[in-house]
Amino acid sequence: MTTLALRPAITRSPLLILFWAVPIAAALAAMPWVFDPYRTIQLAYGLIFAIAGLGFNLLLGYTGLLSFGHSAYFGVGAYAVAFMVKYLHVQSMELFLLGTIVASLLVTSLFGYVCVRYTRIFFSILALALSQVLWSLAFKFFWVTGGTDGLRVPTPKLLGVATPDSEDKIHFLSHGYYYYVLVVFLLCVALMWVIVHSPFGKALQAIRDNETRARFVGIRIQRYRFIAFLVSGVFTGIAGALWVPLNGLTTPDILYWPFSGEIVFMTVLGGFRNFTGPIVGAVAYNYLKDFAVGFTVYWQSVMGVVLVVLVLVLPTGIVGTAKVLAAAARKRFGR
Amino acid sequence: MTALLETTKLTKYFGDTHAVDKVDFTIREGEVLALIGSNGAGKTSLVNLCSGLFTADSGTIVFRGQDITKQTVQNRIASGIARSFQVVNLFDDLTVLDNLALAIFSREGMTRRLFTLADRQHHVWAEARDILQQFGLSPKSEQRAGGIAQGERKLLDVAVAYALKPQLLFLDEPTSGVSTREKAPIMDVITSIVRSNKITAVVIEHDMDIIFRYSDRIVVMHQGVVLASGSPEEIRNNESVKDAVFGPTHA
Numbered sequence: 001m002t003t004l005a006l007r008p009a010i011t012r013s014p015l016l017i018l019f020w021a022v023p024i025a026a027a028l029a030a031m032p033w034v035f036d037p038y039r040t041i042q043l044a045y046g047l048i049f050a051i052a053g054l055g056f057n058l059l060l061g062y063t064g065l066l067s068f069g070h071s072a073y074f075g076v077g078a079y080a081v082a083f084m085v086k087y088l089h090v091q092s093m094e095l096f097l098l099g100t101i102v103a104s105l106l107v108t109s110l111f112g113y114v115c116v117r118y119t120r121i122f123f124s125i126l127a128l129a130l131s132q133v134l135w136s137l138a139f140k141f142f143w144v145t146g147g148t149d150g151l152r153v154p155t156p157k158l159l160g161v162a163t164p165d166s167e168d169k170i171h172f173l174s175h176g177y178y179y180y181v182l183v184v185f186l187l188c189v190a191l192m193w194v195i196v197h198s199p200f201g202k203a204l205q206a207i208r209d210n211e212t213r214a215r216f217v218g219i220r221i222q223r224y225r226f227i228a229f230l231v232s233g234v235f236t237g238i239a240g241a242l243w244v245p246l247n248g249l250t251t252p253d254i255l256y257w258p259f260s261g262e263i264v265f266m267t268v269l270g271g272f273r274n275f276t277g278p279i280v281g282a283v284a285y286n287y288l289k290d291f292a293v294g295f296t297v298y299w300q301s302v303m304g305v306v307l308v309v310l311v312l313v314l315p316t317g318i319v320g321t322a323k324v325l326a327a328a329a330r331k332r333f334g335r
Numbered sequence: 336m337t338a339l340l341e342t343t344k345l346t347k348y349f350g351d352t353h354a355v356d357k358v359d360f361t362i363r364e365g366e367v368l369a370l371i372g373s374n375g376a377g378k379t380s381l382v383n384l385c386s387g388l389f390t391a392d393s394g395t396i397v398f399r400g401q402d403i404t405k406q407t408v409q410n411r412i413a414s415g416i417a418r419s420f421q422v423v424n425l426f427d428d429l430t431v432l433d434n435l436a437l438a439i440f441s442r443e444g445m446t447r448r449l450f451t452l453a454d455r456q457h458h459v460w461a462e463a464r465d466i467l468q469q470f471g472l473s474p475k476s477e478q479r480a481g482g483i484a485q486g487e488r489k490l491l492d493v494a495v496a497y498a499l500k501p502q503l504l505f506l507d508e509p510t511s512g513v514s515t516r517e518k519a520p521i522m523d524v525i526t527s528i529v530r531s532n533k534i535t536a537v538v539i540e541h542d543m544d545i546i547f548r549y550s551d552r553i554v555v556m557h558q559g560v561v562l563a564s565g566s567p568e569e570i571r572n573n574e575s576v577k578d579a580v581f582g583p584t585h586a
Contacts, residue, residue, distance in 0.1 A: 216440045
């Protein structure tokens with residue numbers, strides 16, 4: 001861990017960030033014209049999970065809190081949208097996002113108030129236990145939540161514009177909806193980048209590194225953890241809200257603890273000590289899972305082996321390893 | 336000199352151990368006060384009580400005329416109390432410069448800002464660099480705090496506390512764990528900075544050469560109580576201190 005400090009005091013210049021960000025954003029924008037619709041939709045899933053990963057990593061990578069309960073906040077986003085459709089007959093994606101932010105704030109406030117009083121394994125287990133409470137509510141209150149049948153979510157209106165009847169759903173999801181997801185993703189990335197590079201973000205890293213010293217420079221530990229928890233939950237909730245129209249249905253599975261494990265997996269795969277790690281990890285995980293499911297019925301075993309190899313061989317994740325290799329190459333070639 | 340901090344019958348027990356036992360203790364404004372005593376005498380416990388790490392069982396702590404006994408650590412820091420630690424407490428994964436900047440951000444109340452880029456706060460980084468220069472740590476500014484030498488870590492720990500602009504600075508064994516050769520230079524830097532900035536300092540230290548050389552006044556603790564208090568010369572010649580603190584070699 002010693003060589004893996006998050007970027008220190010002086011972050012990269014804005015020009016350097018744009019040098020990387022603009023071509024990547026352009027490439028992502030070109031995907032619907034390069035990939036077939038199925039691959040584009042897969043990428044949309046990846047970008048959505050990346051938003052959840054960014055939120056999750058604000059707690060793990062920056063605050064030092066490992067949550068095994070982030071399925072709860074993803075599920076809150078998904079069910080908030082489903083409830084708005086079922087009970088309020090809302091169709092607007094913007095209202096879905098607004099409603100999700102409010103619902104996520106309410107739930108994360110409640111859960112965060114309890115969880116941030118604890119750290120390490122106690123925090124992790126408490127987060128997991130609370131997520132299971134939501135799962136059991138979704139499972140048991142079937143007359144409200146649809147139980148295991150779940151709740152259907154139709155194609156939403158984007159920016160107030162309804163999808164023309166002539167447009168088939170696959171085309172909508174792989175074009176209009178993909179671009180909507182892409183824009184929200186880019187906004188979330190930009191927002192999270194600012195947050196982790198703000199004085200607040202520095203304070204979170206301080207808490208992660210040394211709680212005692214953080215207290216003794218005047219940082220109110222629990223308050224900052226609570227705010228990080230809220231931000232993390234809202235990001236994950238937004239991901240859930242974007243996911244449900246793409247999936248067309250939400251069921252209690254999305255609140256169940258294995259999905260929390262998937263969010264952890266994605267983040268570790270990309271590298272939790274890097275800002276871009278959860279993004280790369282989420283997209284890679286999504287393709288990897290898709291490949292494994294198509295490859296064998298024992299796909300969970302494949303994913304398990306990947307996780308073991310990852311921890312043993314690439315503990316810094318894809319991005320961390322790439323950085324180490326790039327640094328070694330620069331050293332070797334004298335740059 | 337007026338009293339900056341006063342404790343009255345300050346008490347802290349851990350089970351049957353009387354770590355601090357009804358201690359009346361005064362720190363005068365502007366002095367460099369040494370707090371000495373054998374291991375377990377209650378020095379660090381007293382500092383922990385005054386800085387807010389421990390809560391007192393009974394007694395009061397008054398700082399600049401205000402009762403701070405029940406105040407939080409953060410409020411004490413805001414009042415002007417800061418400290419360094421016997422076992423260095425730093426943000427090891429952050430750079431040396433970041434460690435200082437964090438203290439300044441916190442002091443300025445800026446850590447509440449989520450949507451401001453830290454790097455754009457040029458005055459903070461300039462002040463952090465200035466402090467590093469005062470402590471002779473400029474060459475290490477971009478290194479990880481966890482990767483610098485022990486003596487430098489000790490200095491950085493004090494520098495982080497100093498960056499909070501305290502009026503009263505507790506230094507818990509600022510030279511422990513460093514080589515004998517490094518001790519005097521470290522104390523030279525620290526005392527020069529606290530004296531030139533008129534900061535009152537309380538130093539816990541075991542090295543008597545350091546104590547006698549750098550302190551204005553010495554308070555001796557033994558088994559949770561204050562055994563003696565006086566100038567370095569008075570303490571040097573105090574027989575009960577010799578017996579209790581310096582042990583049989585001085586008998």
